[in-house]
Amino acid sequence: MTGVRTLGVIGTLVWDQIHVQDPTTPPFEDWGGIAYALSALDATLPEGWVARPILKVGADVEAEARSFIGGLSRIDDAALRIVPEINNRVQLDYTSESRRVEQLTGGVPSWEPFEITDAIGTCDALYVNFISGFEMGLEGARALRAAFAGPIYTDLHSLFLASDDEGRRYPRRLDSADEWLRCSDVIQVNEDEFALMSDGDDPWRVTERLSEDSCAMIVVTLGERGAAFVTGSGFKPDRTRWPVWDASTLPGRGVRRDVTLRTPPISGDPTGCGDVWGATMCASLLGGSGIEEAMSEANRIASANVRQRGASGLIRYLAETGVSGTSRDMKS
Numbered sequence: 001m002t003g004v005r006t007l008g009v010i011g012t013l014v015w016d017q018i019h020v021q022d023p024t025t026p027p028f029e030d031w032g033g034i035a036y037a038l039s040a041l042d043a044t045l046p047e048g049w050v051a052r053p054i055l056k057v058g059a060d061v062e063a064e065a066r067s068f069i070g071g072l073s074r075i076d077d078a079a080l081r082i083v084p085e086i087n088n089r090v091q092l093d094y095t096s097e098s099r100r101v102e103q104l105t106g107g108v109p110s111w112e113p114f115e116i117t118d119a120i121g122t123c124d125a126l127y128v129n130f131i132s133g134f135e136m137g138l139e140g141a142r143a144l145r146a147a148f149a150g151p152i153y154t155d156l157h158s159l160f161l162a163s164d165d166e167g168r169r170y171p172r173r174l175d176s177a178d179e180w181l182r183c184s185d186v187i188q189v190n191e192d193e194f195a196l197m198s199d200g201d202d203p204w205r206v207t208e209r210l211s212e213d214s215c216a217m218i219v220v221t222l223g224e225r226g227a228a229f230v231t232g233s234g235f236k237p238d239r240t241r242w243p244v245w246d247a248s249t250l251p252g253r254g255v256r257r258d259v260t261l262r263t264p265p266i267s268g269d270p271t272g273c274g275d276v277w278g279a280t281m282c283a284s285l286l287g288g289s290g291i292e293e294a295m296s297e298a299n300r301i302a303s304a305n306v307r308q309r310g311a312s313g314l315i316r317y318l319a320e321t322g323v324s325g326t327s328r329d330m331k332s
Contacts, residue, residue, distance in 0.1 A: 008125070013033055281295060
C-alpha cells in the first residue's frame with residue numbers, strides 16, 4: 001500500500017428534517033445520513049488517504065448533492081449513480097434527548113451485487129454504513145467481501161429497522177445476523193442494535209458464535225458512556241488489512257473492553273453522532289492508531305458533533321474549534 005490510498009464510502013445521502021422536543025423550536029433541515037460520515041472523514045483521514053463516495057442519488061437533488069460533495073477537500077472521484085427515484089428524506093421527531101421516531105420517504109434503489117463490486121474500483125479500504133438499510137442485500141455484501149481483499153468497516157445501523165406503510169421506522173431483529181458478520185472485518189452497532197443480535201441472552205456472548213471467517217471485531221457505541229469492543233477468533237494481526245492490528249494488546253477473544261469519554265457528556269443534537277463516531281474510528285485505524293486510541297478519538301469527535309446541527313457545517317465547525325486533525329498526524 002504505497003502512494004495515495006482510497007477509502008470507498010458506501011451509504012446514502014439523506015435530507016433530514018429534525019424536530020426537537022421543544023414545540024416552540026422550528027424544524028431544522030440539512031443534509032444527513034452519510035453526509036455526517038463524509039464530513040468526519042474529511043476532517044480525520046490520515047495523510048495519504050482520500051475518500052471516494054459510492055452513492056446512489058435521486059435526480060431531484062443531484063445538483064445539491066454534487067455541491068455538498070464538491071465542498072469536501074479529501075475526496076477522490078465520487079462514484080455517484082444518479083437515479084430517477086426520489087432521494088431519501090427522513091423526518092426525525094425527538095421524544096427525548098437521545099430517542100427519536102424516524103419517518104422515511106422516497107428512497108434510492110439498492111446496489112445489485114454486480115453493481116457494487118464494479119463501483120468499488122481500485123479502493124484500498126471500504127467504509128460501509130447502512131444509513132437507509134437498503135444500500136445492498138446480503139448477497140451484495142457477500143459479493144463485496146468475496147471481491148475485495150482490503151479491510152471493510154461496516155456500521156449495520158438501519159439493517160435493524162423496518163418500515164410501516166407510512167414510512168415510520170421501528171426496530172426489528174436482523175435476519176441472518178451471523179452471515180452479515182462474515183462480510184466485514186469490523187462491525188459497528190449501537191447498544192439497542194446489539195441487543196437485537198442476541199437471543200434474549202447477554203448480547204456480549206455473540207462472539208461465541210464468531211468463527212474464523214467472521215468479523216474480527218465488534219464495536220458498540222454506548223452514547224454518553226463511550227463505547228466498547230470485543231474481538232472474535234477471526235482477529236489476526238495482519239498489517240496488510242489494518243496498519244496496526246496488535247493482538248498482544250487485546251483482552252482476548254470474547255472479553256469486553258470499554259473506552260469511556262475523556263470529558264463529561266454535553267447536551268445538544270445527537271443526530272449523526274454514530275456516523276461521525278464510525279467514520280473517525282475507521283480513519284484512525286487506517287492511520288495506524290491502536291484500537292482503544294481510535295475509539296477514544298471517535299468519542300472525542302462524536303462529542304463535538306453534538307454541538308453542531310446538521311452535516312453541512314460540520315467540517316467548518318471542527319476546524320474552527322480545533323477539534324479535527326488528530327488522525328492526520330498519525331503514521332500512515
